[in-house]
Amino acid sequence: MAKARTQARCQACGHVEPRWVGRCPACEAWGTLEEETEARVQPRGGGRPAAVRAQPIAEVSTDARARLATGSGELDRVLGGGLVAGSVTLIGGEPGAGKSTLLLQAADALARAGRTVLYVSAEESAGQVRLRAERLGAVDGGVLLASVAELPTILDLVEAHEPDVLIVDSIQTVRDPEVGGVPGGLAQVRDGAAALTALAKRRGIAAVLVGHVTKEGTLAGPRVLEHLVDAVCDLEGDRHHALRLLRATKNRYGSVGEVGCFEMGEGGLTDVADAGRLFVGDAEGATGVAVTLALEGSRPLACEVQALVAPTALANPRRAASGLDGQRLHLLAAVLERRAQVALGEADLYASTVGGLRLTEPAVDLALCLAIASSRTERPVPSGLVALGEVGLAGELRLVAQTERRLAEAARLGFTRALLPRAYDGPAHGLALEREPDLRGALAAGLAQAAGPA
Numbered sequence: 288m289a290k291a292r293t294q295a296r297c298q299a300c301g302h303v304e305p306r307w308v309g310r311c312p313a314c315e316a317w318g319t320l321e322e323e324t325e326a327r328v329q330p331r332g333g334g335r336p337a338a339v340r341a342q343p344i345a346e347v348s349t350d351a352r353a354r355l356a357t358g359s360g361e362l363d364r365v366l367g368g369g370l371v372a373g374s375v376t377l378i379g380g381e382p383g384a385g386k387s388t389l390l391l392q393a394a395d396a397l398a399r400a401g402r403t404v405l406y407v408s409a410e411e412s413a414g415q416v417r418l419r420a421e422r423l424g425a426v427d428g429g430v431l432l433a434s435v436a437e438l439p440t441i442l443d444l445v446e447a448h449e450p451d452v453l454i455v456d457s458i459q460t461v462r463d464p465e466v467g468g469v470p471g472g473l474a475q476v477r478d479g480a481a482a483l484t485a486l487a488k489r490r491g492i493a494a495v496l497v498g499h500v501t502k503e504g505t506l507a508g509p510r511v512l513e514h515l516v517d518a519v520c521d522l523e524g525d526r527h528h529a530l531r532l533l534r535a536t537k538n539r540y541g542s543v544g545e546v547g548c549f550e551m552g553e554g555g556l557t558d559v560a561d562a563g564r565l566f567v568g569d570a571e572g573a574t575g576v577a578v579t580l581a582l583e584g585s586r587p588l589a590c591e592v593q594a595l596v597a598p599t600a601l602a603n604p605r606r607a608a609s610g611l612d613g614q615r616l617h618l619l620a621a622v623l624e625r626r627a628q629v630a631l632g633e634a635d636l637y638a639s640t641v642g643g644l645r646l647t648e649p650a651v652d653l654a655l656c657l658a659i660a661s662s663r664t665e666r667p668v669p670s671g672l673v674a675l676g677e678v679g680l681a682g683e684l685r686l687v688a689q690t691e692r693r694l695a696e697a698a699r700l701g702f703t704r705a706l707l708p709r710a711y712d713g714p715a716h717g718l719a720l721e722r723e724p725d726l727r728g729a730l731a732a733g734l735a736q737a738a739g740p741a
């Protein structure tokens with residue numbers, strides 16, 4: 288028999304070394320390597336593969352699986368129509384985002400619909416979960432609750448109760464006494480998730496794992512879970528705002544980028560089906576404020592972008608973005624300066640979205656430039672105007688995807704004017720269109736005269 292070889296794996300980044308070393312050559316962290324026997328990670332080898340034959344694509348039966356509605360239209364939308372039997376979904380988010388709340392509410396709705404739901408809390412006591420359930424009105428639905436952290440016990444519970452739905456909150460606190468490594472470390476998290484995934488597949492259970500996201504935005508046990516599971520959703524939102532966004536970043540059974548909107552209140556999370564003007568604050572029409580229509584997954588959202596340009600004595604003026612791409616802010620500031628003669632060299636520049644929304648698509652460029660120029664020149668962007676366009680390095684305006692859909696939504700929400708690239712030749716949906724070839728023209732058209740005394 289071949290001797291089981293050992294190797295060392297970095298618990299932070301997953302890098303494998305043939306032997307233990309003090310510092311990981313890949314991520315340069317100290318003391319993160321741990322020894323493991325290679326057999327655990329060896330692929331099945333040897334032997335001849337079973338006789339498998341390919342078949343014409345038309346004869347392949349589709350993998351249409353049963354969907355379990357979660358009682359929340361928004362959650363179902365993000366999942367692609369509900370939880371899928373025999374699949375594993377990872378719900379990530381920072382502590383306090385509302386993951387436990389969302390899942391306890393879903394568990395209750397599923398139980399009321401007659402499913403057997405097992406909710407395993409590996410970080411809170413059963414009593415604590417019951418208290419939350421009382422707050423949510425989720426006590427009488429019939430959810431089965433256990434407060435356990437040991438993996439073998441969780442697997443036994445699943446065997447005993449044969450649930451349709453299994454929720455494990457959180458995967459980072461599940462531990463397997465037979466596997467080494469620190470609790471919440473790579474080996475523990477990966478092995479726990481792998482065992483639960485295998486069980487869910489074997490028994491056709493719809494499993495949901497909760498994963499805490501660290502400050503850097505990576506799941507502890509960095510990204511090791513993403514390839515194991517079928518769907519990954521992130522619950523985002525500012526602790527100080529009631530609004531929460533659930534975003535699918537991976538989905539084998541639905542589309543990626545789909546977004547659900549929720550509001551956190553006294554009785555838990557409620558669906559916000561029409562997010563319409565939720566991300567437009569009261570400042571519309573003030574200087575330094577512009578509105579765009581973003582597309583989050585398949586849903587258009589009117590979003591306010593704010594900018595503040597403040598004089599500075601610093602040699603390297605500050606550029607700070609919140610909810611927006613910081614690199615993009617630098618780039619657009621340079622384009623404004625060079626192509627549209629908006630002087631920003633001796634000014635600090637701050638830019639932000641409202642409601643804790645994260646906007647990363649290039650469609651936000653024009654609104655951001657307008658907001659910056661508006662703050663710099665103290666000329667407001669008239670209310671009722673939406674800006675849609677990507678800004679190029681030459682100061683040119685480029686058409687963004689699905690402009691027509693965005694315009695239709697802007698009109699529905701009561702906007703009256705749209706500032707967009709000249710290339711647009713679709714319908715106006717009742718909006719006054721101002722089509723401009725470049726950033727300079729757009730700023731001239733989009734900024735009102737200087738705000739005089741009111």
Ligand code: TYD
Pocket residue numbers: 380381382383384385386387388389419422423551552553554555556
């Ligand atoms: P929680 O679901 O525990 O977050 P996570 O599991 O992601 O760490 O809830 C987070 C916050 O939500 C918490 O600060 C309290 C608040 N909350 C409400 O505002 N209303 C509610 O009904 C509940 C249950 C929680």
Ligand code: MG
Pocket residue numbers: 386387388456
């Ligand atoms: Mg929690």
